[in-house]
Amino acid sequence: MNSCKVAVVGAGLAGLYTARALHAAGVDVLLLEGRSRLGGRILTVDDGGTPSDDGFDLGPSWFWPEMQPAMAELVAELGLDSFIQHSTGDVVFERLSRERPQRFSPAYENQQSRRVSGGTGAVVRALAARLPDERIRLGTQVTAMALRHDGVELSLRRTDGHTEVLLAEHVVAALPPRLLGASVAFSPAQDSATATRWRRTPTWMAPHAKFFAIYDDPFWRKDGLSGTAQSMVGPMVEIHDSTTKSGRAAFFGFLGVGADQRKSVGEVALKQACIEQLARLFGQAAMSPRATLLKDWAADPFTATADDRTGGDHPTPVSSRWVSGEWEGRLVMAGSETSPSEPGYLAGAVVAGKQAVADILTRLEQK
Structure with a gap:
């Protein structure tokens, strides 16, 4: 069975930020993405x-630099240019x-x-350039997670139809909660309050x-x-x-x-x-x-669920925990919608990623 210390599920802004930071800290991290491209809801295209x-x-x-300093700091850190709308x-x-x-x-x-400048995709490319290619798996969808005494067993399905299993000591789910709950089967199942909260959290853009x-x-x-x-x-x-x-x-x-x-x-x-x-x-x-x-x-099946066909409300920041019960020690949420500030926005993805990195590093240091 293939294994890694930390599996990051979802290669949008939050997932890329998390994987890049963990790799820079010397953590054995693997970034998994169901799409054939990086970026998630970030997609910059030509005519x-x-x-x-x-x-x-x-x-x-x-992004709004004064209201969203986390995003402004990331753009500056990556050496990217920006311009006023x-x-x-x-x-x-x-x-x-x-x-x-x-x-x-x-x-x-x-x-x-x-x-x-160049589109938001420039942020994606800059973050990806700081990750080795072998630490990124595109076209690889996580279909199930099973809790074990030594970590989490992830069932993977590749675009070509092949399946495999990956063992990770910890998992960072950098997906919208609603999408995570609808697309991944958990064993044991998330408790009812957690599952309901995930399902009721709107996915921005979906x-x-x-x-x-x-x-x-x-x-x-x-x-x-x-x-x-x-x-x-x-x-x-x-x-x-x-x-x-x-x-x-x-x-x-x-x-x-x-x-x-x-x-x-x-x-x-x-x-x-x-x-x-x-x-x-x-x-x-x-x-x-x-x-x-x-x-x-x-x-877009990697963004929206059946619950997203109506509505359009923006997620609101909350302070309570996104994971509870048996999964609390192994699963960390990092989708933008889970951020305590600017949820759903680019800045929210950065804040959520920062929190996930801090959480994972603390857990690893305590072992």
């Missing part, structure tokens, strides 16, 4: 949807379908969001879909528009300028259409409706994007 080192963030893209110009508001959209000048706040329209230039800026819009008509309810640091012009918007309706309408019709909405809000130039992208996170 065609292929992962890129200078593209558009289909997942999270913003473009918000100069008027905002457009669409209230009713029978009324013309209105534009107004907003009162700006001091807290401005920033984006990582119910949502993001649409991107990419253009040759940010024409809306010439018209004195910021690229920000809010709509009560839809299909997008919130729209922002998503132009990259290198100048690749784009809008992105969150769809206000539920997951089941998105599925029934279909991607082609949804994209067309989004383009027509952009034209209503920003002018006819928006009718001719160079490319479009649509990422429906509710259709």
